[in-house]
Structure formats: structure tokens, C-alpha cells
Amino acid sequence: MALESLDQERTGRFIQSLRKELGLTQRQLAEKLMISDKTVSKWECGSGLPEISLLMPLCRELGINVNELLSGQRLSAADYQRKAEENIMSLMKEREESIKKIRLSVFTGISCTATLLVLILLVGFYAEVISLPVKALIIAFACLQFAAGLFVTMSMDREAGYFKCRSCGETFKPTWRAYIWGPHTITRRWFRCPKCGKFTGCKHVMSREEPDEQER
Known part of the structure; x- marks a missing residue:
């Protein structure tokens, strides 16, 4: 689910209000x-916001x-039907954006690699007419x-969708260091x-609620 696109503060106040109505402390609800x-x-x-696996238990x-x-x-x-449609549209929008990022990251990676190879081939082909300082500058x-393109590619791949734990099914975004x-x-x-x-080996999924058969 595209939880990050929802109003976290509003949902947080709602959870707090309901918890207090039930006379529960944060620790009691957590237990x-x-x-x-x-x-x-x-x-x-x-x-x-709550992870997908906690939505139903929390609501109960x-x-x-x-x-x-x-x-x-x-x-x-x-209001129920209208809000349901808005939440579904939010999920669809997140998925579309993730797919666009994946495609753009692949295109960027291929383009940067191709540019690097072309420049190296040009230096080799015109080795006799290009001075050493110019060769060094081109390389x-x-x-x-290539390094800048690789960084952009990795950034988009990391930000596109989530990674799903093979053991517990948790979906999350890894830190840069972990990635x-x-x-x-x-x-x-x-x-x-x-x-x-x-x-564990985590699969890349386009949204938090994406079923297993749609993982890539």
C-alpha cells in the first residue's frame, strides 16, 4: 500500500484518539x-505508519x-466508497511511479555504459593523433x-518500490549502506x-501490498 503518500499526522492523531477512548496506554496497545x-x-x-501486517490487528x-x-x-x-477509491488510486499511482523509476534506472545504466565504451574506443582508434593529456582528460x-550514471541508477533502483523479506514478508527500504x-x-x-x-535474499516489489506472483 502507498502508505507514505497518506497523511501520517492525521492517522497518528486518529490512532491516539481511539486508543484513549478505549482507555489503553501505548504500552498496553503495543502488547x-x-x-x-x-x-x-x-x-x-x-x-x-503501521506496516501492512499490522493493519488488520490494529483495526480489530x-x-x-x-x-x-x-x-x-x-x-x-x-464517504466509505469514495475513500476506498482514493486509497486504491494511491496504490496504483505508487506502482506506476516505481515502474517508471525502474525503467529510467535501466536506461540510465545502459546509456552511461555505452558512452564509456564509445569514448574509450575513440581514444584507442585515434591514439596516434590524440595527445596524451587529451587522452587522459577524455578517459x-x-x-x-559513468560513476555519476551508476550513482543515479542505484538511487532510482533503491527508491523504486520496496524490498520484501523472504522470511517474514516485511516490506522496507534499505539504507544506502545496506543497499x-x-x-x-x-x-x-x-x-x-x-x-x-x-x-535473507529480499525481492524487489513495486508496492507494499504487491502479491508474491508480481514480485520481480
């Missing part, structure tokens, strides 16, 4: 959900439905251009899951 009270505090402060404890939780308010019958420019140093194959990157703590 019911088997999470830390710091996580509940983070939600209520508007610094984050608060006596609301997922659509109301994501909307940050109680919904009448008339340095090609390497810098750069994490071993990877064509379809997986190895990260330590922030939820279960296991080091």
Missing part, C-alpha cells in the same frame, strides 16, 4: 499487537476498518560520467530485515 510501545508512539507522532483492537485507519477518520456509508571524463554492500543476484538483494532481524 496486544506484540510490538514495542516506541512503535505506537512513532505512529501517534506522525513519524510513521481499535474497532475500525482499514479504510478508516488509512483515511484517519470515521467514515459514513457515503577521466568518461569514468566520471551498496548487500550481496545480490539478478532477482534478489541480501539485507538484514528490520523486523525479524534475519539476513
Whole structure:
């Protein structure tokens, strides 16, 4: 789900209000959900939103439905359908943006690699007529251009969608350090899951709620 595109502060205030109506402390609500009270505090402060795996349990404890939780308010019958459609559109928009980033990252990577090869071939082909300082300048420019392109490609790939833990199903965005140093194959990157703590091969998915068969 495109949770980051929703109003975190509004949802946080809504969670806090419902919790207080039920006479629960943050610790008591956290114990019911088997999470830390710091996580509940983070939600209520508007610094984050519940993970997909916690949406239904949280809604059961608060006596609301997922659509109301994501909307940050109680919904009448008339508003329910409209909000549901808005949340679905938010998910579709996030998926489209992630796919665009993936395509652009691939195009950028191919373009930078091609440019590097062309410049190196030109230097080799005209080796006899190009002075040594000019050769060095061209090669340095090609390497810098390739490095910049690689950085942009990696940035877009990291920001596009999420990585899904193979062990617990948690979806998350890795830190830059983890992304750069994490071993990877064509379809997986190895990260330590922030939820279960296991080091597993994580698949790249376009949205938090994307089912397994759509993972790439």
C-alpha cells in the first residue's frame, strides 16, 4: 500500500484518539499487537505508519476498518466508497511511479555504459593523433560520467518500490549502506530485515501490498 503518500499526522492523531477512548496506554496497545510501545508512539507522532501486517490487528483492537485507519477518520456509508477509491488510486499511482523509476534506472545504466565504451574506443582508434593529456582528460571524463550514471541508477533502483523479506514478508527500504554492500543476484538483494532481524535474499516489489506472483 502507498502508505507514505497518506497523511501520517492525521492517522497518528486518529490512532491516539481511539486508543484513549478505549482507555489503553501505548504500552498496553503495543502488547496486544506484540510490538514495542516506541512503535505506537512513532505512529501517534506522525513519524510513521503501521506496516501492512499490522493493519488488520490494529483495526480489530481499535474497532475500525482499514479504510478508516488509512483515511484517519470515521467514515459514513457515503464517504466509505469514495475513500476506498482514493486509497486504491494511491496504490496504483505508487506502482506506476516505481515502474517508471525502474525503467529510467535501466536506461540510465545502459546509456552511461555505452558512452564509456564509445569514448574509450575513440581514444584507442585515434591514439596516434590524440595527445596524451587529451587522452587522459577524455578517459577521466568518461569514468566520471559513468560513476555519476551508476550513482543515479542505484538511487532510482533503491527508491523504486520496496524490498520484501523472504522470511517474514516485511516490506522496507534499505539504507544506502545496506543497499551498496548487500550481496545480490539478478532477482534478489541480501539485507538484514528490520523486523525479524534475519539476513535473507529480499525481492524487489513495486508496492507494499504487491502479491508474491508480481514480485520481480
